[in-house]
Amino acid sequence: MIVKEIKCQSILTRAGGYLSNVVSHSLNPYTGCGFGRSSCGVACYVQFNPWLVQSRTWGRFVDAKTNADAVYLKTVKAERAWVRKRKTPFSIFLSSSTDPWQPIERKYRITRKILSAMIEDPPDSVILQTHTDRIVDDMNIILDLSLLCDVRVHISIEGDRERLPGLPSPPCSLSKRLGALALFAKNGIATVACLSPLYPLKNPDTFFQRLANEGVGAVILDHYILGDGTADGSRTLKSALPKAMAELNEASIHLSYRDQMADVARKYLRVGVSSDGFSGNFS
Numbered sequence: 001m002i003v004k005e006i007k008c009q010s011i012l013t014r015a016g017g018y019l020s021n022v023v024s025h026s027l028n029p030y031t032g033c034g035f036g037r038s039s040c041g042v043a044c045y046v047q048f049n050p051w052l053v054q055s056r057t058w059g060r061f062v063d064a065k066t067n068a069d070a071v072y073l074k075t076v077k078a079e080r081a082w083v084r085k086r087k088t089p090f091s092i093f094l095s096s097s098t099d100p101w102q103p104i105e106r107k108y109r110i111t112r113k114i115l116s117a118m119i120e121d122p123p124d125s126v127i128l129q130t131h132t133d134r135i136v137d138d139m140n141i142i143l144d145l146s147l148l149c150d151v152r153v154h155i156s157i158e159g160d161r162e163r164l165p166g167l168p169s170p171p172c173s174l175s176k177r178l179g180a181l182a183l184f185a186k187n188g189i190a191t192v193a194c195l196s197p198l199y200p201l202k203n204p205d206t207f208f209q210r211l212a213n214e215g216v217g218a219v220i221l222d223h224y225i226l227g228d229g230t231a232d233g234s235r236t237l238k239s240a241l242p243k244a245m246a247e248l249n250e251a252s253i254h255l256s257y258r259d260q261m262a263d264v265a266r267k268y269l270r271v272g273v274s275s276d277g278f279s280g281n282f283s
C-alpha cells in the first residue's frame with residue numbers, strides 16, 4: 001500500500017449527481033481506499049474515476065488528508081451559508097468515495113478529528129457510511145455528535161453470505177458488521193443496513209428478520225443496475241461481480257430481483273430502494 005500524506009485545499013464537496021438528492025455535501029477524509037482489494041472493491045465505482053485514481057491501482061494507494069479537520073472548520077461557515085441561500089438542510093455524507101474507517105484510520109485518526117470538528121461546528125445532519133465495524137472505535141464521539149445534529153449510521157452489508165464464489169473476502173465479517181449496527185441501535189442512533197449492491201440472498205426472510213431483531217432501523221436495497229452510476233450497470237458488468245452473483249442465482253443479476261427482495265424485507269423492516277433510500281425515504 002502506498003500511503004501519502006497530503007494537505008487538502010477543500011474538504012466539503014458540494015454534492016452532484018444522485019448524491020444531490022441525498023445531502024448538500026460529501027466529505028472524504030482520504031483519497032483511495034484500503035478496502036479496495038476486498039470483495040467490495042471488485043465493483044467499487046470509485047475506481048472508475050480517473051480524476052481520483054490518477055492511473056494508480058485501486059486498493060493499492062491512499063492519500064491521507066492530514067489537515068481535513070482544520071479545513072472543515074475554516075470552510076464550514078461559508079458552505080452552510082451557501083446551503084441556507086438554497087433553503088435546504090446542511091447535510092454531509094461521510095463518505096462517498098472512500099471508507100472513513102479503513103485500516104489506515106487507526107494510524108491517522110483523520111475521521112475522528114473531523115467528527116470532533118463537527119462537534120465544534122455541526123451540520124444539520126450527517127450520514128456515516130462504512131463497510132467495517134471499526135466505526136465502533138468512535139462510538140462516544142458519535143453519541144456526542146448525535147446530541148447536536150441528526151446522525152445516521154449506514155453499514156454496508158450486501159447480503160447474508162460471507163463470500164461470493166471467486167471474489168476476495170469482505171473488508172469485515174458479516175457478524176461484526178451486524179454487531180456494530182446492533183450496538184449503535186442499542187445506543188439510540190438511527191441505523192441502516194445498506195444492501196448496496198444487493199447480492200443474491202440465501203434466505204431472505206431469515207436475514208431480514210435477523211436485522212430487525214438486532215434493532216436495525218431500516219434497509220436500503222440498491223442493485224448494481226442503476227446503482228453504479230450508469231443506467232444499465234455497465235460499469236459493474238466489466239467486473240467479476242455479475243458472474244459471481246449469477247453462479248448463485250441467475251435472477252439476482254436483473255433489477256427485478258431488487259424489487260422482489262424489497263417486498264420480502266418490508267415484512268420486517270422499513271425499506272428504501274436505491275437513491276430514494278439514501279435520501280432517507282423508507283416505506
Ligand code: SF4
Nearest residue numbers: 033036040041044099
Ligand atoms: S469500502 Fe467503499 S470505497 Fe472502499 S473499496 Fe469498498 S466500496 Fe469502495
